[in-house]
Amino acid sequence: MTDPQTPAQTVDPEEQAFLAAYDPGVFPRPSVATDVVVLTVREGRLVVALYQRAEHPHRGRWALPGGFVRMDEALSTAARRLLRDKVGVQGVFLEQLYTFGDPGRDPRMRIITVAYLALVPPARLQVEKGALAAVEVDWAGEAGGPARAIGPDGAALPIAFDHADILGLAVQRLRGKLRYSPVAYAMLPPRFTLRALQSVHEAILGEALSKPAFRRRLLATGELRATGELESDVDHRPAELYEHAPQEEDAS
Amino acid sequence: MTDPQTPAQTVDPEEQAFLAAYDPGVFPRPSVATDVVVLTVREGRLVVALYQRAEHPHRGRWALPGGFVRMDEALSTAARRLLRDKVGVQGVFLEQLYTFGDPGRDPRMRIITVAYLALVPPARLQVEKGALAAVEVDWAGEAGGPARAIGPDGAALPIAFDHADILGLAVQRLRGKLRYSPVAYAMLPPRFTLRALQSVHEAILGEALSKPAFRRRLLATGELRATGELESDVDHRPAELYEHAPQEEDAS
DNA sequence: AAAATAGTGTCTATGAGACACTATAGT
DNA sequence: ACTATAGTGTCTCATAGACACTATTTT
Numbered sequence A, B: 001m002t003d004p005q006t007p008a009q010t011v012d013p014e015e016q017a018f019l020a021a022y023d024p025g026v027f028p029r030p031s032v033a034t035d036v037v038v039l040t041v042r043e044g045r046l047v048v049a050l051y052q053r054a055e056h057p058h059r060g061r062w063a064l065p066g067g068f069v070r071m072d073e074a075l076s077t078a079a080r081r082l083l084r085d086k087v088g089v090q091g092v093f094l095e096q097l098y099t100f101g102d103p104g105r106d107p108r109m110r111i112i113t114v115a116y117l118a119l120v121p122p123a124r125l126q127v128e129k130g131a132l133a134a135v136e137v138d139w140a141g142e143a144g145g146p147a148r149a150i151g152p153d154g155a156a157l158p159i160a161f162d163h164a165d166i167l168g169l170a171v172q173r174l175r176g177k178l179r180y181s182p183v184a185y186a187m188l189p190p191r192f193t194l195r196a197l198q199s200v201h202e203a204i205l206g207e208a209l210s211k212p213a214f215r216r217r218l219l220a221t222g223e224l225r226a227t228g229e230l231e232s233d234v235d236h237r238p239a240e241l242y243e244h245a246p247q248e249e250d251a252s
Numbered sequence C: 001a002a003a004a005t006a007g008t009g010t011c012t013a014t015g016a017g018a019c020a021c022t023a024t025a026g027t
Numbered sequence D: 001a002c003t004a005t006a007g008t009g010t011c012t013c014a015t016a017g018a019c020a021c022t023a024t025t026t027t
Helices: A013-022 A075-087 A163-178 A183-187 A194-205 A211-220 B013-022 B075-087 B163-178 B183-187 B194-205 B211-220
Strands: A031-042 A045-052 A066-068 A093-100 A111-119 A131-137 A147-150 A191-193 A224-230 A240-244 B031-042 B045-052 B066-068 B093-100 B111-119 B131-137 B147-150 B191-193 B224-230 B240-244
Touching: A031 A075, A031 A131, A031 A163, A031 A183, A031 A194, A045 A163, A045 A194, A066 A075, A075 A093, A075 A111, A093 A163, A093 B093, A111 A163, A111 A183, A111 B111, A131 A163, A147 A163, A163 A183, A163 A194, A183 A194, A191 A194, A194 A211, A194 A240, B031 B075, B031 B131, B031 B163, B031 B183, B031 B194, B045 B163, B045 B194, B066 B075, B075 B093, B075 B111, B093 B163, B111 B163, B111 B183, B131 B163, B147 B163, B163 B183, B163 B194, B183 B194, B191 B194, B194 B211, B194 B240
Parallel strands: A031 A111, B031 B111
Antiparallel strands: A031 A045, A031 A066, A045 A131, A093 A111, A131 A147, A191 A240, A224 A240, B031 B045, B031 B066, B045 B131, B093 B111, B131 B147, B191 B240, B224 B240
């Protein structure tokens, strides 16, 4: 099709890409960042860690913890670094969520952000410089859409950039994963009651669940181990404490 | 915790990020590309469009169609542009898959690639400069892992970069979506038999399905409209042709 | 008529929700 | 004894797979 003798001015995009690859000056490059949606469940509600921006743009608005990816670190390493330095948690569930890269999503310049989802047990999330905001969505099931963040005083917090979309996608993804993946345990302490586990599921799904069906289904997964111990500090009959016993994946 | 009077040499990563944002020279930037996994079903097998690399690195190996993202275009726009210019298809199903960014995944330099998944009806995929390779995976269900590409002669094609991982993830994602999303129709012509629809499902899932159960389940979705017409050019009883009638999402 | 596939009816097993019930701690 | 929540038994309904059967086209 194409004349192989065509000189350097060819418009073949493959060749353009090849040349650009060896001469970084040919194409300008975007900045690459990562933002982390850190979620936990408190008092039956899904909550997210947000930080109020001290500088323009979007000064005063609330943003997800984020920062630029360094040239020598993997994307997940950058997310883990931010999680440790900005949020103060380590060793938690972390999974890539989606990459947001519309031109103009940041008014300063082209910033492509690889969003990550982190799930943390409530006791391990002590946000000092930021806030824990309750997450609410306008949609049911897995319809999807932006989310709102409700501050401790009950008022909606103004969200910076496209972070309301990122947060909404995190909720949508979490609801989807709940059906076939043991993600809820990542938001619980090592020992927990079945009621606490159900409460996590209900907070994620945004709807009440039937107790008998929930217990049957979860116990049938074989991923729960009864400890024989009971919870304390309750003014009614205490529930038994369970542990998460992950299934062995036999890949032989 | 931190002294607010600390001068400019602070190691607060938030401030570092802020400064870097306004001075592009502070941090070097990675290149951002997109690679597209273009899938269809031919003769009951999942096939992918691959292109043999003419240049180093990985010269002679087979790669997904890809290229750099321009500064003024959205990520999905870049994927659509590549799909049009390199593969020659337009107006097809396209969805972001995952972002691969390990340092060293490209030996030339740091290239972060946002992978996309495109689904195409078989008749619309006429790869001229590349090849259609059958996709095979070593795992069942949604376990995940790299995929193999089998050329027309039955031999496995050597895959460039981490594209075997990208391809494997595309299969895994597609299997997951099939459970709750009408993706199979994106790989069929406008009119198709129920047997063809089942064949697409079987190719994606990598396993045989029960005919009565499949028909009941799909007809019960209400997304299928019988046309009353029959297929032709078959040497047995012809099957009825159906159309995909997407459900109206009522968000009122 | 034979061959081949389209399309259906029935039985059964599984899983989930609804509901009502029993059990056990603290006060 | 009372209260509040833990935990269970049973019924019913929806869904999926297995299997066997009938229907319809071409050769």
